[in-house]
Amino acid sequence: MSDLQELYQEVILDHNRHPRNFHRLAGADRIANGDNPLCGDQISLYLKLSGNKLEDVSFEGTGCAISIASASLMTEAIRNKTCDEAKLLLEQFRKLVMGEEVAIANNLGKLAVFAGVSEFPVRVKCATLAWHTLNAALENRIAAPVTTE
Ligand code: ZN
Numbered sequence: 179m180s181d182l183q184e185l186y187q188e189v190i191l192d193h194n195r196h197p198r199n200f201h202r203l204a205g206a207d208r209i210a211n212g213d214n215p216l217c218g219d220q221i222s223l224y225l226k227l228s229g230n231k232l233e234d235v236s237f238e239g240t241g242c243a244i245s246i247a248s249a250s251l252m253t254e255a256i257r258n259k260t261c262d263e264a265k266l267l268l269e270q271f272r273k274l275v276m277g278e279e280v281a282i283a284n285n286l287g288k289l290a291v292f293a294g295v296s297e298f299p300v301r302v303k304c305a306t307l308a309w310h311t312l313n314a315a316l317e318n319r320i321a322a323p324v325t326t327e
Contacts, residue, residue, distance in 0.1 A: 183294065184309045185291075186291040186293075186294060189247070189288060190243055190247040190291060190292075191243060191247075192242035192247075193246065193247035193250040193251055194195070194247045194250075197237075197246050197247075197249070197250040198250045198251075198253060198254050199235060199236040199237060199250065199253040199254070199257075200236070200237060200238060200250065201236050201238065202222075202224065202236070202238060203224030203225075203226055203234060203235075203236040203301050204220045205226060206224035206225060206226050206234075206236075207226055208223075208224070208225040208227065208315040208316070208318055209222065209223070209224055209226060209318075210222070210223050210226065210258070210312070210314040210315035210318055211223075211226075211311065212308065212311030212314070213307075213309055214240075214241070214245065214303045214304060214307045216300065216303055217241065217242055217245065217248075217300075217303065217304050218240075218241060218242075219239070219240070219241030219242060219245035219303075219304055219307050220239050220240055220241060221237050221238065221239030221241065221245065221246075221249050221266065221307060221308055221311055222237060222238045222239060223236075223237045223249070223308065223311045223315050224236045224237065225310060225312075225315050225316075227261075230260045230261050230262070231258065231260050231261075232257060232258065232259055232260070232261065232264060233257075233258070234257065235252075235253040235256055235257045235314075236253060237249045237250075237253055237308065239306070241304070242304055244292075244295065244301055244304040244305050245268075245304040245307050245308065247307070248292060248304070248305045248306070248307065248308050248309070249307070249308035249311075251288055251289055252271075252289070252309060252312065254288075255267060255286075255287065255289055256305045256312070261316055264312065264316065265313070265316065266298045266317075267285075267286070267289075268309045268312060268313060270285065270286055271286065271289055271292070271309055272306060272309065273307070274286060274289070274290070274292060274293055274296070275292050275293070275295045275296055275302050275305045275306060276296060276302065277296030277297070278286070283287045292305050323325045
């Protein structure tokens with residue numbers, strides 16, 4: 179195993195052992211649940227919005243190291259981003275784990291540790307679970323303030 183792979187392994191194991199932002203979020207505007215039955219990964223994602231900005235993000239869940247670490251790193255990456263920025267990051271992350279060309283990999287920061295996942299197709303769903311859940315939370319308007327049209 180190369181030093182780089184070991185480093186990546188370290189980051190994923192660390193976030194699995196000590197997930198960041200791992201709690202229910204009081205006053206969340208959006209809540210979405212994600213499920214990956216292939217592996218048994220389940221997460222709940224909480225978003226607190228301030229206008230178009232993700233003021234706070236947290237999650238809870240159970241699953242394999244890849245799914246939990248991915249959710250943990252995602253919450254760190256998207257906090258204080260706008261919804262549009264989060265969606266852009268989502269698209270870049272999806273490409274990364276699918277093994278597609280990501281010219282902007284540097285923008286992904288620590289999320290780049292998941293590049294190796296593309297070699298394990300069965301793990302791709304684990305790595306993207308939190309992001310699919312994020313997409314659902316961003317699209318979900320159920321918990322948003324009621325507006326008259
Ligand atoms: Zn998994």
